[in-house]
Amino acid sequence: MKGWFLENRLRWSSCSLMFAILPIVLTSAMAYASGGGEGDSKTQWIDFGWRMLNFALLVWFLYWATAKKAKEFFAGRRENIKTALAEAIAEKEEAERKFKEYSARLDKAAEEMNSIIETIKAQGQVEKEKIIEDAKKTAEKIKEDAKMRIEQEFNAAVSALRIEAVQLSVQMAEEILKKNITPEHHEYMVKDYLDKVVKKH
DSSP: OHHHHHHHHHHHHHHHHHHHHHHHHHHHHHHHHHHSOSTHHHHHHHHHHHHHHHHHHHHHHHHHHHHHHHHHHHHHHHHHHHHHHHHHHHHHHHHHHHHHHHHHHHHHHHHHHHHHHHHHHHHHHHHHHHHHHHHHHHHHHHHHHHHHHHHHHHHHHHHHHHHHHHHHHHHHHHHHHHHHOOHHHHHHHHHHHHHHHHHHO
């Protein structure tokens, strides 16, 4: 169908060219014929006829010589356009496929990145809670250690005070005894102690 249309188009183009040139040739012929006398009119018309025949043969020869090549040119051009169009469609489809592929990869990468960010946030939160818990435990341990040390220091101070109080008491008792006990009292206490020991044994 397309070949027939192309061939007829070429013929119509040739006919259109002939019809476009024909008025020019006829006008020139009439001007040429009107320029001479009565006797030369017949000769001029014969000459004009030969010229027209030559022109028609020239047009026919040009059509015959170029029709096949023009047909091949337009057919080849049509095939080239068809091939180029098919390649352009294939390239467009390939570009769309690559665009979809890269878009899918980009979406996947974005999802992975968001997942990594969420994981890092979750790990950071867990690490933060762990650090806070460790800090609380450390603070509690320091508190307990300080309390224990305070208690130990307090107990040591109390013990030291008791010892010092006992020593002072003993010293005070010795001083009181030294001041209030006479040698007679001393002999009496020794004798009484010995009596008690002898009675027990």
